[in-house]
Structures are given as C-alpha cells and as structure tokens.
Amino acid sequence: MTAVIGSVDTDFGYKQELHRGVGVFASFAAGFSFVSILTTVFQLFGLGFFLGGASFFWTWPVVFAGQLCVALCFSELAGRWPVSGAIFQWSSRLAGTSWGWFTGWIMIIGQILTTAVAAIAIQAVLPSIWSGFQIVGGNHADSSLLSSTGAQNAVVLGVILLAITTVVNVLGIRQMAAATSVGVAIEIVAVIALVVILFSLSERGPAVVLHHTGWDPTATGTNTYFFAWLASSLMAAYVMVGFDSAGELSEETFVPRKTTPKTIIRALTTSGLGGLLLILAGLMAAKSLTDGNLATGGLAWVVSDRLGSVLGRLLLCCVAVAVFACTLACQTSGARMMYSMSREKAFPFHRYLGKVSPRTGTPIVTSIVVGASAAIALLVNVNSTTIFTALASLCIGMLYLAYFGVCLPLLIVRIRHARTDKFPAGVDEEGKPLFSLGRVGILINLLAVVFQAIMIVNLLWPRAVIYDLTGDTWWLQWSALLFVGISIVVGASYFGVRNLHTKIDLVHVPHTAALEPVLDADAA
Numbered sequence: 191m192t193a194v195i196g197s198v199d200t201d202f203g204y205k206q207e208l209h210r211g212v213g214v215f216a217s218f219a220a221g222f223s224f225v226s227i228l229t230t231v232f233q234l235f236g237l238g239f240f241l242g243g244a245s246f247f248w249t250w251p252v253v254f255a256g257q258l259c260v261a262l263c264f265s266e267l268a269g270r271w272p273v274s275g276a277i278f279q280w281s282s283r284l285a286g287t288s289w290g291w292f293t294g295w296i297m298i299i300g301q302i303l304t305t306a307v308a309a310i311a312i313q314a315v316l317p318s319i320w321s322g323f324q325i326v327g328g329n330h331a332d333s334s335l336l337s338s339t340g341a342q343n344a345v346v347l348g349v350i351l352l353a354i355t356t357v358v359n360v361l362g363i364r365q366m367a368a369a370t371s372v373g374v375a376i377e378i379v380a381v382i383a384l385v386v387i388l389f390s391l392s393e394r395g396p397a398v399v400l401h402h403t404g405w406d407p408t409a410t411g412t413n414t415y416f417f418a419w420l421a422s423s424l425m426a427a428y429v430m431v432g433f434d435s436a437g438e439l440s441e442e443t444f445v446p447r448k449t450t451p452k453t454i455i456r457a458l459t460t461s462g463l464g465g466l467l468l469i470l471a472g473l474m475a476a477k478s479l480t481d482g483n484l485a486t487g488g489l490a491w492v493v494s495d496r497l498g499s500v501l502g503r504l505l506l507c508c509v510a511v512a513v514f515a516c517t518l519a520c521q522t523s524g525a526r527m528m529y530s531m532s533r534e535k536a537f538p539f540h541r542y543l544g545k546v547s548p549r550t551g552t553p554i555v556t557s558i559v560v561g562a563s564a565a566i567a568l569l570v571n572v573n574s575t576t577i578f579t580a581l582a583s584l585c586i587g588m589l590y591l592a593y594f595g596v597c598l599p600l601l602i603v604r605i606r607h608a609r610t611d612k613f614p615a616g617v618d619e620e621g622k623p624l625f626s627l628g629r630v631g632i633l634i635n636l637l638a639v640v641f642q643a644i645m646i647v648n649l650l651w652p653r654a655v656i657y658d659l660t661g662d663t664w665w666l667q668w669s670a671l672l673f674v675g676i677s678i679v680v681g682a683s684y685f686g687v688r689n690l691h692t693k694i695d696l697v698h699v700p701h702t703a704a705l706e707p708v709l710d711a712d713a714a
Contacts, residue, residue, distance in 0.1 A: 206441070207546040207548075207551070208274060208363070208441045208442045208546060208551055208552070208553075210441075210442055210443065210444055211362075211363045211364040211367055211442060211551075212363065212367050212439050212442045212443040212444065213367075213443075213444055213449075214444075214449050214453070215371055216367035216368075216370065216371050216443075217436045217439060217443050217446075217449050217450060217453040218374075218436070218453040218456050218457055219367070219370045219371045219373070219374040219515075219519075220367075220370060220435045220436050220438070220439050220453075220457075220519055220522070220523075221432065221433040221434070221435045221436040221453055221454055221456075221457030221458070221519075222374050222377075222456075222457040222460060222461060223370045223373055223374050223377070223435075223512075223515040223516050223518070223519040224431070224432025224433070224435040224457075224516065224519040224520055224523060225429060225430060225431070225432050225433060225457060225458065225461040226308070226377065226461075226512050226513070226515065226516035226519070227377075227381060227429060227461050227464050227465040227468060228377050228380060228381060228508070228509045228512035228513075229308060229311045229509070229512050229513045229516040230311070230425075230428055230429040230516070231425075231429060231465055231468055231469065231489060232311065232314050232315060232488060232489050232490055232509055233307075233311045233314050233428075233488075233582070234424065234425040234428055234429070234488075234582065235425065235469065235472060235488040235489040236484065236485050236486060236487060236488030236489070236491075237422075237424070237425060237485075237488075237579060238422045238424070238425030238426075239404050239422075239473075239484050239485050239488070240404070240406075240485035240486075241405075241418055241419075241421045241422035241424075241655070242402070242405055242415075242418050242419045242421070242422030243401070243402035243403050243404035243405030243418075243479075244398050244399055244401060244402065244403045244404055244473050244479060245399055245400065245401060245402050245405075245419070246419065246422035246423075246425065247399040247469055247470065247473065248399065248419075249419065249422055249423035249425065249426045249427075250425075250426045250462075250465060250466050250469060251466065252423070252426070253423060253426035253427050253430055253645075254426070254430060254458075254462040254466075255641075256637070256638070256641030256642070256645070257430045257431070257433075257458060257641075258458060258459070258462070259634045259635070259637045259638035259641060260593055260597060260638045260641070260642065261433050261434075261454050261455055261458045262455065262627055262634055262638075263596070263597055263600055263627070263631075263634065263635055263638055264276075264280075264433070264434050264437065264454055264596070265450075265451035265452075265454045265455055265625050266451070266624075266625060266626060266627060266631070267280045267437075267596070267600070268434075268436070268437045268440065268446075268450040268451045268454055268625075269447045269448075269450065269451045269616070269618065269624040269625050270447075270616060270624065271283060271440075272437075272440035272441065272443070272446035272447055272450055273440055273441060273530065274438060274439070274440060274441040274442070274526045274527075274529060274530045275294065275438065275526060275527045275528075275529065275530020275531060275533075276434055276437030276438050276440065276527075277293060277294060277297045277434065277437075277527065277592050277593070277595070277596055278290055278291075278293060278294030278297065278527060278530055278531055279530060280596050280600075281293040281294070281595045281596045281599060282294075284596070284599035284600055284602075284603055285595075285598075285599035285602075287536075288685070289595065289599065290595075291531075291536055291681075291685055292595070292678070292681060292682075292685070293592050293595030293596065294527060294530075294531050294536070294592075295531075295677070295681040295685075296588055296591050296592045296595065296677065296678075296681075297527055297588070297589065297592035297595075298524060298527050298528055298531070298537075299588055299677055300585050300586075300587075300588030300589040300591070300592055301520060301523055301524030301527060301560070301589070302524055302560055302563045302564050302567065303564075303567055303581055303584060303585030303588065304431075304432070304520050304524075304585040304586075304589065305352070305517060305520040305521045305524055305560060305561070305564040306348065306352075306564035306565070306567040306568050306581060306585075307428075307581045307582050307585055308513065308516045308517040308520045309347075309348035309349075309351045309352050309355075309513075309517045309564060309568070310344040310345065310347070310348040310568060311513045311516070311517075312344070312347045312348060312351050312510065312513050312514075313333065313340060313343060313344035313347055313348070314488065314490055315490060315506050315509045315510045315513060316347060316510060317333035317340075317343070318333075318490045318491075318493075318494055318503075318506055319503050319506050319507060319510070320503075323343075323347065324339070324340075324343055325343055325346055325347075326339050326342040326343040326346060327339035327342075327343070331343075338573070341571075341572070341573075342572055342573070344568075345568045345569060345571070345572045348565075348568050349565045349568060349569070351513070351514065351517055352517065352521070352561045352564055352565050352568075353561070353565075354514070355514070355517050355518040355521050355561065356521065356557060356558055356561035356562075358518055359518065359521055359522055359525060359552065359557035359561070360550070360552065360554050360557055360558070361550060361552075362550035362551060362552055363439075363442050363550075363551060363552055366518060366522055366552075369514075369515065369518055370515050370518055370519055370522075372511075372515075373511050373512060373514060373515025373516075373518070374515060376508050376511045376512070377508065377511065377512040377515065378460075378464075379508070380505055380508035380509065380512070381464045381467075381468060383505065384468060384471065384493070384505055385464075385467045385468055385471050387497060387501075388468075388471035388472060388474070388475040388492070388493075388496065389471050389474065389475070391475045391496050391497075392471075392474040392475055393474065393475060393476065393477060394473075394474055395474065396470060396474065398473050398474060398479070399470065399473065402415055403479045403480065404479045404480065404484060404485065405418060411653070411654055411655050420648050421648075421653055421655065421656065423645075423648065424579075424582065424583050424586070424649065424656065426465075427586050427590070427645055427648075427649060428582050428583075428586045429461070429465055430458065430461065430462065430465075431586060431589050431590075431593075432519070432520065432523065432589075433454050433455075433457045433458040433461075434454065434523075434593075435457075435519055435522070435523040436449075436450050436453040436454050436457065437450055437454065438522070438523045438526040438527060439522070439526065442551075445618070445619040445620070447616075447617075447618035447619055447624060448618040448619055448620060448622070451624070451625035452625070468489075472489045472492050475492055475496050476492050476495075476496075477495060477496070483495070490506065490509075493505055493506060494506070521557065521560050521561055521564070522557070524556075524560040525552075525553055525556040525557040525559075525560045526553070526556075528543055528553075528556040528559065528560060529543065529544060529546070529553035529556045532544035532556070536688075538684060542555050543555055543556050543559065567581070579655075579656045579657070580656065580657045580666075580669060580670070583649050583650075583656050583657070583670060584650075584669070584670050584673060586649055587646060587649035587650045587670060587674070588674070588677075590642050590645050590646045590649060591646055591674070593642055594639065594642040594643065594646060597635060597638045597639050597642060598639050600635055601632070601635040601636060601638075601639050604631055604632050604635055605632065608632060649670075650670045650671055650674065652667045652668045652670065652671065653667075654667050657669050657670060
C-alpha cells in the first residue's frame with residue numbers, strides 16, 4: 191500500500207474531501223477535550239463521593255491502568271489506518287464488515303449520548319457562577335442535577351450549548367480545531383491553578399483516601415463497600431474515554447501516521463495525572479466530608495466555598511470553557527463516525543450523511559444530526575431526576591462496548607500472527623517505524639479486553655441508585671440493558687434489510703490485506 195499525504199487520494203481509495211487543518215496540538219486537543227477532566231470531574235465528583243466516600247479515589251488509578259492498555263492498542267491501529275470513523279474502520283478491517291458495522295452503530299449511539307451528557311455538565315458550573323443561570327424555578331431553586339429543577343434547567347442550558355457547538359462544527363475544521371485548542375489551553379492552566387490552590391488550602395492530609403468517610407450504606411442501597419466502590423467507578427470510567435477522538439480526525443490531520451498514535455497516549459496520560467491530582471486536592475481541601483455538601487455540590491462547591499466569590503467564579507468560568515470544548519469534541523467525533531459509515535453506504539440516509547461541503551470541508555449534515563439527536567435525548571428526559579446518572583452510565587457503557595468490539599478481534603489477530611510471524615510493522619510519513627507494542631502486545635491487549643468486559647458489566651448493572659431513584663420503577667432500573675438490547679435489534683433490522691439490496695463492504699482495503707506493512711510513497 192502507498193500513501194501520499196496531502197494528495198487528492200489516500201492509500202485507502204477515498205477521495206480527499208475532508209480538509210486537512212489539524213496540527214499536533216489540535217490533534218492532542220481533540221482527545222484531551224473529549225476526556226476533559228474539568229468537565230467530567232466537576233460533573234461526577236459529587237456522585238463518586240456519594241457512592242464510595244473518600245476512598246472512591248482508588249477507582250481512578252484502576253480505570254486509568256485499564257484504559258491505558260486500550261489506548262496503547264488504539265495507537266497501533268491509528269498509525270496503520272488513519273481514517274475517519276476510526277472505531278468502525280478498525281473493527282471492520284480486523285473482523286469483517288458485519289462485526290464492524292455493529293461496532294460502529296453502537297459507537298455512534300454512545301457518542302450521541304456522550305454529547306448530550308457533556309452538554310448538561312454546564313449545569314454543574316453556570317448556576318454556581320451566577321444564580322441567574324438557574325432559569326427553571328428561579329434564582330433560589332435547587333440547582334443540583336439530582337433535583338427536578340436542576341435536571342430541567344440542565345436540559346435548557348444543554349440544548350443552548352448544543353446549538354452553539356453545532357454552529358462551530360458547521361463553520362469548518364479550522365474553526366473547530368482553533369476552538370478546542372483554545373479551550374484545552376485554558377483548561378490545562380485552570381487544572382494546574384486549581385490543584386496548586388486547593389493543595390495550599392488543605393484541611394487534611396492525603397491519608398483521607400484510605401477510609402470511607404462520606405459513604406452512606408443506606409443511601410447507596412448496599413451494606414458491602416466493595417459493591418458501592420464498583421458503582422463509584424462510574425466517575426472514573428466516564429472521564430477516561432474519548433482519547434480515540436484524535437483517530438476520528440485522522441483524515442483532517444497533517445502527517446497522521448506520525449501524529450495520531452502519540453496524541454492518543456498523551457491525551458489519556460495527561461488527563462490521568464491531572465484528574466488524579468484534582469480529585470485528591472478536592473478531598474483534602476473540602477471543609478467537611480460529612481455535612482452532605484460534597485456529595486450534592488461536588489467539586490464546584492469546594493471551589494466556591496474555599497476560593498471565595500471572585501477567584502472561585504473565575505476558575506469556574508474556565509470550567510465552563512472546558513465544558514464547551516468537551517461538548518464540541520464529542521459532537522465532532524460523532525459526526526465523523528457517522529460520516530465514515532455513510533461514505534461506505536452503511537448508514538441510514540447515507541446519500542445525505544455521506545456528503546462533505548466543498549466550501550468548509552466538513553460533513554455539515556452529520557454535525558447537525560448529531561447535535562439534534564443529542565438535544566432530543568435531553569428533551570425526552572426533561573422530567574427525569576436520573577437524567578444525568580442514567581445517561582452518563584449508559585453512554586459510557588455503549589462506548590466500552592464499542593471499544594471491546596475493536597480490542598477483542600485485535601487480540602485474536604495478534605494471537606494468529608504470533609503463531610506464524612511477528613505483528614506487522616510499518617513506517618510513518620517520515621519513514622520512521624510506526625508505533626508498536628512489540629512482544630508485549632498480546633499481554634497488553636488481553637488486559638484491555640478483560641478490563642473492558644468487567645467494566646461493561648459494571649456500568650450496565652441495573653442499580654437503582656443509578657437508574658431509578660424512585661426505587662419502584664422496574665423499567666427504569668433495567669433501562670440500560672433494555673436500551674442496549676433495543677439498539678442492537680433496531681441495528682440488526684436495518685443491517686439485514688440493507689444487505690438484501692446492497693452488500694456493505696469496505697472495498698478500498700481488502701480485509702486479507704488489513705495488517706500488511708504500511709509504507710508511504712517516498713519510503714517505498
């Protein structure tokens with residue numbers, strides 16, 4: 191296979207329609223802003239503490255280790271197949287178009303839900319900056335995401351934010367890359383400032399993470415702390431996804447074989463370190479671990495309470511910027527996945543969704559569809575007090591399923607190659623060897639598969655405290671498994687009908703050649 195980066199056609203047979211406007215930092219920003227530790231930690235810090243107390247902190251390094259194995263596997267694939275719609279493309283080339291189609295279908299649904307959840311994170315920030323942002327119920331209404339007024343207001347603010355991010359996405363990749371780059375720069379500065387300030391205001395030492403202070407067995411519905419701790423891992427699992435977004439923008443990235451593998455790993459490792467310090471600093475700086483404020487107000491309460499009105503609000507404004515960048519990145523990633531599948535005629539209404547605007551070089555229709563779908567997901571849950579916890583757990587469960595759809599066939603391919611020859615290598619645009627796990631590839635891949643399987647079960651487990659706060663609505667408690675089942679049935683119905691008329695196949699790269707060494711034109 192040959193490739194001429196920046197030419198009209200790539201080595202995968204696709205016409206270069208997407209405009210290349212993503213550099214090294216912008217590629218890193220795409221993955222980092224999807225993870226967005228300011229957005230997601232501020233969203234779920236209170237829930238994690240409520241479910242597991244102070245020692246919920248230990249879910250972070252465990253999830254990070256598991257997701258690092260996944261990211262390392264993805265980095266190998268990103269260098270070999272720098273194509274938009276990464277999860278769909280990788281799984282299709284590893285296990286065939288049927289497996290790849292269902293993996294892509296699940297991923298798109300998960301990305302739409304993730305975009306919706308990212309958008310309502312703005313509720314955890316704006317009312318703390320100014321009470322006037324609490325539109326529903328007035329200034330003095332309860333702004334907590336677990337309250338009826340807070341959940342309804344989150345939908346209002348979330349829909350407004352989705353309208354803004356849709357406009358930015360439609361304008362073009364350069365505008366999107368610039369917006370996420372600025373957002374990430376502000377987020378990194380804010381994280382460093384928050385960590386330093388909160389550590390300087392510590393009320394207790396780091397030993398706080400060695401006990402369960404704040405955990406209420408009655409409220410969480412279990413007397414066994416291990417099960418409560420597993421439930422609290424939703425926080426870490428929700429934060430550390432989306433690092434693959436750099437792969438989604440491969441066709442819009444300069445020298446993607448060289449850039450994308452590195453940025454995937456950097457996005458996760460930077461987020462992992464920053465998030466760990468942020469959680470620890472928050473637990474050490476909170477005035478009280480037992481008065482209920484940390485569970486209901488989360489990290490936003492700590493910042494407002496400890497830093498005062500001026501500095502606290504200034505840093506919360508930085509969090510609001512991070513929420514915007516996160517929502518934008520999630521929507522962009524989903525739009526590229528939908529475009530990639532539509533380009534293969536593998537998605538409903540592909541004639542419209544597979545088009546790229548010649549003026550902006552972006553798939554405008556898919557950007558609008560993802561934004562509108564995320565808004566609909568919020569509006570249909572406007573009266574649900576579990577909108578945040580349920581959607582967060584469900585969307586991450588869907589993403590983990592899609593990640594599993596890549597890592598499992600990759601492990602099988604590795605094992606097969608181990609019997610005959612080493613895992614194929616290749617070179618990037620500069621003629622240097624592509625990123626490779628070498629001899630430890632099978633072990634790391636196996637750990638990634640086992641970790642994902644455990645987390646899928648954990649995230650989709652029908653916990654009333656996550657899916658049904660009423661305690662007596664069975665379909666709410668089982669809504670995650672029901673939703674996944676319905677999604678698969680709907681997808682299978684479309685896939686079956688579609689294959690009767692047109693067989694979906696990635697004819698540009700035969701599956702038998704999927705793991706051949708990758709060479710650029712000059713190196714060849």
